[in-house]
Amino acid sequence: MSILIQFELKRYHHLKFGDNESHHHHNSSGCNDYATAIAEYRKSFASKKDVIEQTPDPAVKDMLLHMNEKGIETVFDRFDEQKPQCSFGLAGVCCKNCTMGPCKITKKTPRGVCGADADVIVARNLLRSIAAGVAAHGARGRECMLALKYAAEGKIDIPIEGEAKILASAKAFGIETEDKTITELAALVADILLEDLSRTVPAPHKTLHAFASKERIKTWSDLDIIPISPYHEVFESLHRTSTGNDGYWKNLLKQMLRSGVAFAWSSVLGSSIAMDSLFGLPTRSTSKVNLGALEKGYVNIAVHGHSPVLVSQIVKFGKTDEFISLAKEKGALGIKFYGICCSGLSAMYRYGGVIPLSNAIGAELVLGTGALDLWVADVQDVFPSIMDVAKCFKTTVVTTNDSARLPGAEHFGYDHDHSNMDQTNALARKILLRAIESFADRREIPVHIPKYEAEAEVGFSLEYINKYYGGLNPIVDAIKSGEILGIINLVGCNNPRIIYEKAVVELADILIKNNILILTNGCASFPLMKLGYCSTNALELAGHKLKVFLKDLPPVWHMGECLDNARASAFFKAVAEASGVAIKDMPYAFASPEWSNEKGICAALSFRLLGIDSYHCVYVPTQGSDNVTEFMKNGTKDILGSRMIVNVNHIELANQIVNDLKEQRKALGWD
Known part of the structure; x- marks a missing residue:
């Protein structure tokens, strides 16, 4: 059956926002009266005052008050200044793709x-x-x-540390491993990953067919949404949305699903395979977290972003006697590393000694402590505003990627072609020397460090769980018996529309109390680490059944950076297969309550493509179209087995997750 036929949807005459309903009348153009719904939605937006009064992390409150005293603005100030946010943008009905516009859709101009x-x-x-x-x-x-390929070919001096991952991936790809060295296999794996990422001539997507379940592959094939490659689908998406091309909303959403498959099985999984092959699998370990873990007197270096290649070498060299001695010559006690966003998480669970401090929204607060000598910024979720705060405290900011330059920052990084990746170690050394210089130049800078820190366990993966339990049967038995009511992947970036980190934390409270096991990664994992949920101490907050089953494991399993959604999906797939149940029928859920960017909506879509419902407190900007809104909320239920549920009230959202998982269990006969 054609996906366009399956996409036939009824027009709905109201939009729901939490408990509120706004009734509309439609004309033949598909325009609705979205203004009332948008106005109601805006009432839910948080203010800086709300964050100060209600943030679950006392270190955040401390720093916001401190920066108020200093007269330094943050993301929360700018969010308030932007109010009221544009109705047309919130509803998704502003088009500026050509210069005949910009056009906005209203009842008057449909x-x-x-x-x-x-x-x-x-x-x-x-x-x-x-x-x-x-x-x-x-x-x-x-x-x-590229780094994996170049390391295998001897073009860059980075050791290949993921032998187990390379062997497993080679087997999945059908590569003959006998009589081949690890470096030879690494090169072959890298070539497949790069081919799948950038293919232009249609051919089978090897990563997808090697790792996705047969049931899902058939579903996507029947819907004609198997991608050629991420490169092609991005190319095609921009082509379709350019002037005078695709004018059929259903066909545009079909391409959206196809792009979502490309995201999940190449942009995410392919990248994850490359990282684990080059740097090795994570290991379970314990780390200090939060701002109280900052220490004066050291050369303090923050790593911020999402690209671990250069960061890995910076951290490795920074731990050597050579650089520690150089730091001490300048009067420092040594060198310490701190993580902002995902580059720090990637290094933390592989090398240790990289202390997680904050996600992207809180980066300015970290800089506001005055304790950082050098800030390494690579790519993604690095806001331009960090430069203003860094200047106030004479913190040196170094960018390392041509895709993410910042005015006023120094640059030691890869060029556009990555032709200088063979200089990785030299770049890492230069950055460390610059950090030591910056330490010496900043001795007079006052430091304010809130006295709040915790410990978190990190480094969970399918491989670790298999090893810990001797297989997945104990997990399967626990789910079927109800010791584990269900499993949720609680992730996502943060959004100042929501009281900072509150939805994530209070959602977790309700879920673990109801015996739901939580997987987490990326930005949403920071409050869960900072407030103790990734510690066995949090078992006291868990339901009795979950607490007894986990014993010496925390109720929240930290799986890494945002790219490690691949670990969660692999875990979901493996447990479902061990249970003899399709993924879409398992008591699983995905939640990104505070999501805010393009990767966030892609992440939710990738799990919905697996047939797993997604839950959010932030709306996708579709309210200007009943058809698109209804498709995003319920239209994928019949074709994919999943829905998108949005409720600005995170307590109600959490309770719905619990109830929905119970219904899934009933359908399986497990209750």
Whole structure:
């Protein structure tokens, strides 16, 4: 059956936002009266005052008050200044793809100059966001794939440490391993990953067919949404949404799904395979977290972003006697590393000694302590505003990637072609020397460090769980018996529309109390680490059944950086197969309550493509089109087995997750 036929949806005459309903009348153009719904939605937006009063992390409150005293603005100030946010943008009905516009869709002007209605404009904008997310993870993944290839070919001096991952991947790809060295296999794996990422001539997507379940592959094939490659689908998405091309909202959403498959199985999984092959699998370990772990007197270096190749070498060299001695010659006690976003998480669970401090939204607060001598910024979720705060405290900012330059920052990094990757070690050494110089130049800078820190266990993966339990049967038995009510992947970036980190934390409270095992990674994992949920101490907050089953494991399993959604999906797939149940029928859920960017909507889509419902407190900008909104919320239930649930009330959202998982269990006969 054609996906366009399956996409036939009824028009709905109301939009729901939490408990509120707004009734509308439709004309033939597909325009609705979205203004009332958007106005109601805006009432839920948080303010800086709300964050100060209600943030679950006392270190955040401390730093916001401190920066207020210093007169330094943050993301929360700028969010308040932007209010009221544009109604047309929130509804997704502003089109600026050509210079005949910009056009906005209203009851008075239901079509753009070219004739595009609300359905088409909203679908176009959504598809472009998805394409950006595919490109974002794909671009940082390409760097790892190239590094793996060049390391195998001897072009860069980085050891290949992921022998187990290389052997497992080679087997999955059908590569003959006998009589081949690890470096030879690494090169072959890297070539497959790069080919799948950038293919232009249609051919089977090897990574997808090697790792996705047969049931899902058939579903996607029947819907005709198997991608050629991320490169091609981004190319095609931008082509379709350019002037005078695809004017059919259903066809645009079909391309959105196809791009989502490309995101999940190449931009994310392909990148994850490359990272684990080059740097090795994570190991379970314990780390200090939060701002109280900052220490004066050391050369303090923050690593911020999502590209681990250069960061890995900076951390390695920074731990050597050579650089520790150089730091001490300048009066420092040594060198310490701190993590912002995912570069820090990637290094933390492989090398240790990289202390997680904050996600992207809180980066300015970390700089505001005055304790950082050098800030390494690579790619993604590095806001331009960090330069203003860094200047206040004489913190040296170094960018390392041509895709993410910052005005006023020094640059020691890869060029556009990555032709200088053979200089990785030299670049790492230069950056460390610059950090030591910066330490010597900043002795007079006052430091304010909130006295809040915790410990978190990190480094969970399918491989570790298999080893710990001697297989997956104990997990399967626990799910079937109800010791584990269900499993959720609780992830996502943060959004100042929501009280900072509150939804993530209070969602976790309710879920573990109801015996739901939580997997986490990336930005959402920071509050869970900072507030003790990734520690066995949090078992006291868990339901009795989950607490007894886990024994000496925390109720939240930290799986790494945002790219490590691949670990969660692999875990979901393996447990489902061991249970003899399709992924879409398992008591699984995905939640990104505070999501804010293109990668975030792609991540939710990738799990919905598996047939797993996604839960959020932030709306996708589709409210200007009933058809697109309904498709995003419920339209994929019949074709994929999943829905998108949005409720700005995170307590209600958490309770719905619990109830939905119970219903899934009943359908399986497990209750």
